[in-house]
Amino acid sequence: MAAIKKVAVLGGSGNLGPHVVNGLLDAGFEVTVITRLESQATFTDKVTVKRIDITSKEAVESVLQGHDALVSTISPAAVGDQKTIIDAAVAAKVRRFLPSEFGVDTRRTEEKSLGWILANKLSVTDYLAEVAKKNPWFSWTGLAVGLFFDWGIKTQFLLGINAKDKTGTIVDSGNKPYAATHVSFIGEAVAAILKKPEETANKYLSIFSFAITQNEVLKIFEEETGSKFQITQLKGSELIKAATDSVAKGDYGNSVVPFVQYTFLADDSKDPVDIGKNDADLLGIKDNLSLRESIKKELSEI
Ligand SMILES: NC(=O)c1ccc[n+]([C@@H]2O[C@H](COP(=O)([O-])OP(=O)(O)OC[C@H]3O[C@@H](n4cnc5c(N)ncnc54)[C@H](OP(=O)(O)O)[C@@H]3O)[C@@H](O)[C@H]2O)c1
Structure with a gap:
């Protein structure tokens, strides 16, 4: 397989x-x-920027001419719109497509009916598999990464730690190991996938910086700040009920956080990323930033 050199990124501003x-x-x-077209995003002058109507297959096909690969990091709100982008990529003879996955392994996770983002992602990877079957020169790679660790600490999203207020939430026992990844390591992994096009073709891979528990993270935060955090206890059963109730009311937006927290952190959920197998090994990359160093870095920035 020829080397990949020219890569388009969709959603590169999020x-x-x-x-x-x-x-x-x-x-x-x-x-x-x-x-x-409507985006206010700005980008480094090291990239070429194409501002277009991404709902138009013709417009996307036209800017994709001459590219070897497309990486989509499109918003969860728009993951279902990627089929048009895939059709445009195929028409422009783009050889590799990485869909906007970057969370749970959508091919492994249970409770699929509850995760509307997940359902959309799953139908996109199913579509990619179909397209690759019809076009042997075309291939795709899905990448699961667990929870974004540094981003989750910064935004206080999902990880349940508020370093500023010294508060936190713990789901169930707090001892369920989950996969978490630094966002810069995801960038490194995407590049490594495209450097190894043969080994990574038509596969779903999982990488993570570390597999950790909520209690391990909390302990390091407490040690590094010298403070006892005030903890609110959450029950996995209540999270899944909240997600189910939201979906029953058609309120998909509010189902996302409890659903994802349940999926990663509850004692009885099936690991949404297989922590027994880290494909960073296959990609030949390693995240050298330890959990403690990562937490110290986050604390130094608040
Ligand atoms: N595992 C985790 O913890 C975790 C956390 C967050 C996200 N994720 C996953 O990572 C992927 C990227 O998520 P993200 O949070 O980086 O996305 P985001 O910031 O919400 O959006 C990324 C970009 O998508 C483009 N876009 C296209 N259509 C859009 C629309 N209808 N609404 C909003 N933006 C639109 C925008 O780029 P332009 O303005 O340049 O057009 C936007 O900056 C998703 O698959 C998401 O599920 C995982």
């Missing part, structure tokens, strides 16, 4: 996108960012 763009640039890829 929470994850800039880290993927940086990972690709650091690895020497030529990068084009595709952004929406």
Whole structure:
């Protein structure tokens, strides 16, 4: 398989996108960012920026001409819209597509009916598999990464730690190991996938910086701040009930947080990322930032 050199990134301005763009640039890829007409996003002058109507197959196909790969880090709100982008990529003869996955392993997670984002992601990877079957020159790679660790601490999203207020939440026993990844390591992993196109073709991979428990994270926060955090205890059963009730009311937006917290942190949920197998080994990459060093870094920035 010929080397991948020129890569387009869709959604390169969000929470994850800039880290993927940086990972690709650091690895020497030529990068084009595709952004929406209405977007106010700005980008480093090291990339080519194409501001287009991303709902138009023709417009996307036109900017994708000459690219070897497309990485989508599109917003969860728009993951279901990626089929048009896939059709445009195929028409432009883009050889590799990485869909906006970057969370749970959507091919492994149970309770699929509750996660509307998950259901959309799953139908996109199913579609990619179909398209790859019809077009042997085309391939895809899905990447699960667990919870974004540093981003989750910064935004106090999902991880249940508020370092500023010294408060936290613990789901069930707090001893369930879960996969978590630094966002810069995701960028490195995306670049490593594209450097190894044969080994990574038509596969779903999982990487993580570490597999940790809520109690381990809390202990380090308390040790490093010299403070006892005030903890609110949550029950996995109540989280899944809250998610189920939201979905029953058609309120999908409010089902996301309790659903994801349950999936990763509850004692009885099936690991949504297989922590027994880290594909960082296959990709030949390693995250050298330890859990304690990572927490110290986050604390130094608040
Ligand atoms: N595992 C985790 O802990 C975790 C956490 C967060 C996200 N994720 C996953 O990572 C992926 C990227 O998420 P993200 O949080 O980085 O996305 P985001 O910041 O919400 O959006 C990324 C970009 O998508 C583009 N976009 C296209 N259509 C859009 C629309 N209808 N609404 C909003 N933005 C739109 C925008 O780029 P332009 O303005 O340049 O067009 C936006 O900056 C998703 O698959 C998400 O599920 C995982």
